[in-house]
């Protein structure tokens with residue numbers, strides 16, 4: 512029986528995880544479920560999964576949940592505040608942590624899970640983008656196990672023999688990360704002037720949280736995934752090629768020196784990578800329909816257009832700059848997306864805001880958590896200042 516903490520259990524990845532967990536009551540048990548403020552949804556999950564702990568970072572929401580649990584005489588204990596996230600991610604009773612908080616908020620608890628030597632199912636790519644070196648070191652030093660949930664990285668993982676050697680020793684030439692191209696793949700850039708958050712979040716193939724949906728529309732999501740692949744697979748930036756594949760059936764590929772290209776295919780449903788990582792190395796049922804290749808019929812590929820998707824180049828640029836640059840990129844992007852979702856920044860100005868923040872902040876060595884968090888805070892402050900001065904709008 513695996514005992515599970517799900518960080519971000521009320522989100523898109525969190526609920527898909529619980530959907531898979533519910534299919535295997537003999538294998539998995541929820542130890543802790545966490546969310547930011549959505550206590551009603553967390554209450555429903557407590558009724559169904561009976562975790563030992565439920566954590567809400569919002570204290571008022573935590574009180575409301577505790578009250579509701581008492582009224583129904585449910586045994587789950589409520590913890591409040593950010594420190595409780597790290598506590599349930601590193602508790603000795605837990606062996607597996609699903610890291611599915613969105614954004615930088617997931618970094619500290621995910622790192623705590625690494626330091627405690629847990630099996631980490633990593634959806635929270637922002638944590639790795641911000642602090643890749645520290646995070647990978649913590650995984651290694653504490654015997655933690657890192658399994659990628661992001662569908663692309665999970666696909667690459669499935670197409671690589673898992674013997675821990677470097678890419679060169681395994682005969683890998685390139686990693687081909689597929690990208691759907693998002694909702695604006697074929698739209699003329701000028702026509703994106705007034706797009707609304709609802710349009711940007713209407714992804715053609717996936718239903719996801721709002722932040723990652725906007726990232727998919729700008730293709731910053733793929734940029735973050737390039738950085739994620741760099742750390743997860745120890746790949747050089749030039750070994751990671753983005754391939755637009757609008758059907759989202761091939762989730763990524765690995766190209767070998769002998770000319771072989773291995774791909775992982777499935778319906779675009781996150782329960783497949785989630786079940787893969789939950790069961791690993793066994794294969795377990797995910798509830799996902801079998802892939803019907805006759806219905807898919809056609810798989811197509813295109814090169815990404817850098818003019819249409821400037822965020823992709825910004826991510827490569829930050830990756831090459833190294834140090835705190837990816838943390839700055841990520842923080843500026845989080846503020847830009849938040850502003851766009853609040854209709855305070857036009858969609859087409861998102862890359863400009865990020866580019867300005869990257870250009871103005873010096874790159875430092877990312878050698879401690881404090882340095883990374885300070886770079887993150889500085890980039891957020893600068894991005895907010897630029898927004899309030901309308902320098903980029």
Ligand code: NAD
Nearest residue numbers: 519520521522523524546547612613616634635636719720
């Ligand atoms: P979401 O917005 O649907 O859910 C986010 C979860 O995190 C919620 O449970 C929310 O309560 C919690 N949360 C948000 N802010 C928090 C904070 N400040 N403190 C504590 N908890 C907080 O997001 P999602 O789409 O499920 O994405 C989660 C992560 O998985 C992201 O990093 C995303 O990039 C990654 N991911 C998602 C998908 C997908 O299909 N949704 C695919 C690949 C990767």
Ligand code: MG
Nearest residue numbers: 661662663736
């Ligand atoms: Mg992905």
